Amino acid sequence: MTPRDAQAPSTALLTDRYELTMIDAALRDGTASRRCVFELFGRRLPGARRFGVVAGTGRLLQQLRDFRFGDDELRYLSDHRVVSRETLDFLAGYRFSGTIRGYREGELYFPGSPILIVEGTFAEAVVLETIALSILNHDSAVANAAARMSIAAGDRPLAEMGSRRAAEQSAVAAARAAYIAGFDATSNLEAGRAWGIPTMGTAAHAWTLLHDTEEQAFRSQIDALGTETTLLIDTYDIREGVATAIRVAGTALGGVRIDSGDLPAVAAAVRAQLDDLGATATKITVTSDLDEFAIAALAASPVDSYGVGTSVVTGSGAPTAGMVYKLVARQDAGGGWVAVAKTSTDKGSKGGRKAAFRTLDEGTATSELIVVSDGFEELSPASRHPDARPLLVTLVEQGETDAGYEGAAGVAAARAHHARVREELPVRALALSRSDPALPTVYTDAG
Numbered sequence: 001m002t003p004r005d006a007q008a009p010s011t012a013l014l015t016d017r018y019e020l021t022m023i024d025a026a027l028r029d030g031t032a033s034r035r036c037v038f039e040l041f042g043r044r045l046p047g048a049r050r051f052g053v054v055a056g057t058g059r060l061l062q063q064l065r066d067f068r069f070g071d072d073e074l075r076y077l078s079d080h081r082v083v084s085r086e087t088l089d090f091l092a093g094y095r096f097s098g099t100i101r102g103y104r105e106g107e108l109y110f111p112g113s114p115i116l117i118v119e120g121t122f123a124e125a126v127v128l129e130t131i132a133l134s135i136l137n138h139d140s141a142v143a144n145a146a147a148r149m150s151i152a153a154g155d156r157p158l159a160e161m162g163s164r165r166a167a168e169q170s171a172v173a174a175a176r177a178a179y180i181a182g183f184d185a186t187s188n189l190e191a192g193r194a195w196g197i198p199t200m201g202t203a204a205h206a207w208t209l210l211h212d213t214e215e216q217a218f219r220s221q222i223d224a225l226g227t228e229t230t231l232l233i234d235t236y237d238i239r240e241g242v243a244t245a246i247r248v249a250g251t252a253l254g255g256v257r258i259d260s261g262d263l264p265a266v267a268a269a270v271r272a273q274l275d276d277l278g279a280t281a282t283k284i285t286v287t288s289d290l291d292e293f294a295i296a297a298l299a300a301s302p303v304d305s306y307g308v309g310t311s312v313v314t315g316s317g318a319p320t321a322g323m324v325y326k327l328v329a330r331q332d333a334g335g336g337w338v339a340v341a342k343t344s345t346d347k348g349s350k351g352g353r354k355a356a357f358r359t360l361d362e363g364t365a366t367s368e369l370i371v372v373s374d375g376f377e378e379l380s381p382a383s384r385h386p387d388a389r390p391l392l393v394t395l396v397e398q399g400e401t402d403a404g405y406e407g408a409a410g411v412a413a414a415r416a417h418h419a420r421v422r423e424e425l426p427v428r429a430l431a432l433s434r435s436d437p438a439l440p441t442v443y444t445d446a447g
Contacts, residue, residue: 011063012073012094015130017082020091023123024083027090032123037329037353040102040116040132042109043346046144046318048434051425053147053418054115055177056139057105058410060132061401067131069094096124100396103356105405106180106418107391108425109140110368112441114354115323117392122330129325137320138170142177145292145316147422149308150182151430152295157305159200161187161287162313174313180414182422183312196408205259208235218248230255230285233270242270246277255283255304263288264301271302291316292432329353329374339374350443357388358424358439365424368439373446 026032045052069077069091077083077091098120109115116132118125149158160178163171175191185198192199203221211217218231227249233241233256245256256274258266263286274282283304291311298306311317326349332338341351352372359367369388382390395402404410429438 008066010068010070010073011066011131012069012091013076014063014134015127019127019129020077020083020087022126023090024087026122027084027086032090033121035331036120036122036125036327038118038125038129038325039114039328039349039354040118040136040323040325041112041114041349042321042323044111044322045437046141046315046320046322048436049144049148049318050429050431050435050438051147052109052113052140052321053143053181054103054105054107054109054136054140055143055180055414056135056173057102057116057395058406058414059139059173059176060135061395061406063131063135064096064128064396064401067094067096067128090123094124094127095399096120096128096396097399098124098396099394099398101392102395103391104393104414104417105410106414106416106421108358108365108418108421110437110439110441112350112370112443113368114356114370114392116325116395117354126327133323133325135173137323139173139177140321140323141315141319142174142313143181143418144318144321145312145314146178146181146183147418148292148316148432149290149295149306149312152292152299152432153182153306154299156303157184159183159185159187159285159305159307160309160312161201161307162309162311163188165310166313171313176411178312180411180418182415182418183308187307194408195411197411202230202257203232205232205235208232214241215244215248218245222249227252228254230257230283232257232259234258234260234266238266238270239273242273243277246274246279246282251277251279251282253279253282255285257285257287257307259287261288263294263303264298267298267301267303296432324349337374339372355446356391357382357385358391358421359385359388359442360424361387363424364426365439366426368441370441370443371446372443 074088074092100118102116160175160183166174171188172191175186175188176195179197185200187201189199191197208214208217221229231245233245267284285305286303287307290306290308295306327340328351329337329339339351341349352374355371357369358365359369
């Protein structure tokens with residue numbers, strides 16, 4: 001056993017036991033070194049939605065850098081007799097040396113889209129199944145919900161504020177995914193530090209309750225943060241809260257926040273009261289268990305921005321993207337390539353290596369075109385599809401990750417890419433009702 005290069009905690013045990021027992025058996029029968037192609041895809045879109053959003057790719061690349069079995073990990077596997085001594089020796093030297101291609105983070109996907117294609121030996125590729133799925137299933141579920149909320153909000157800003165409704169690390173990942181899919185800020189400071197996301201937040205109801213009067217709370221907040229701050233006006237009586245806010249801050253008050261009540265009716269009343277008091281530039285933010293449908297219902301209301309918590313960090317009714325990771329091609333005993341696929345009822349897969357394109361008609365997406373090859377020859381080049389946009393990029397080449405997709409810069413690039421590709425969607429894709437996917441998935445042979 002050799003020590004892991006340790007600059008960050010190992011991610012190698014963020015996996016299921018059967019990944020390692022398969023490697024153990026494959027090392028025994030000689031199939032561990034067979035070249036294989038695994039594919040991560042979704043059989044359907046969760047919640048009968050019209051499109052999906054890829055999120056988590058940059059996080060996966062970062063986790064892949066730390067996918068190493070050090071002394072602590074190997075000792076645990078040995079003490080619990082998970083695998084044999086031969087497999088422990090193999091894992092001690094594990095480094096992914098293959099290639100990963102996939103959809104760019106922020107890209108849209110549809111049923112059957114080859115979101116991630118992992119090529120390597122069976123042993124080095126199969127062990128990535130759980131970590132790849134756990135990251136992309138969570139982050140894409142959040143991004144799917146966030147994109148719908150962004151569409152419903154239109155030009156009005158959205159803030160993610162769901163950290164208290166998720167596990168601590170999931171909260172950071174959710175803030176990242178929501179930002180990629182169209183949110184404008186987060187309340188989570190770690191997400192701001194780690195991923196360069198703008199942060200926001202002023203005060204909770206506890207702040208008002210701390211003081212003897214609402215007016216004292218407002219005066220103290222204004223003294224600390226200036227009149228540009230946003231005052232929470234619904235701890236007690238909303239109408240009195242608005243009057244107190246303007247009396248304390250003046251008509252230059254930056255904003256007020258409403259966190260309860262019949263939001264369309266309350267927002268209208270607050271706007272009228274603010275205007276009557278001369279605070280015509282004071283903005284209204286609403287929170288209170290919003291989802292995409294509640295945001296859409298507020299489209300005609302005098303609301304300036306939204307804060308969303310529980311719904312976005314839990315996928316708004318679809319907490320996982322439902323993606324799977326399947327072997328689609330492998331070498332046989334003679335070194336030739338064989339396309340393989342499951343044929344299980346309702347759980348089938350499409351064998352073969354793939355290329356993916358989005359066909360366009362005058363800039364509007366019309367289909368998801370998947371080109372399938374049974375062999376290992378060069379797949380359909382983009383020149384054969386002049387009316388389509390190629391979707392696959394190289395994320396890892398011979399074990400080396402493309403750092404351009406990682407960190408805060410990767411998040412900014414993913415957010416910009418998502419905004420661009422969402423403009424390609426046909427109008428019917430923007431509806432919030434349950435429906436078939438907005439684009440059909442079309443398969444064609446590479447020949």
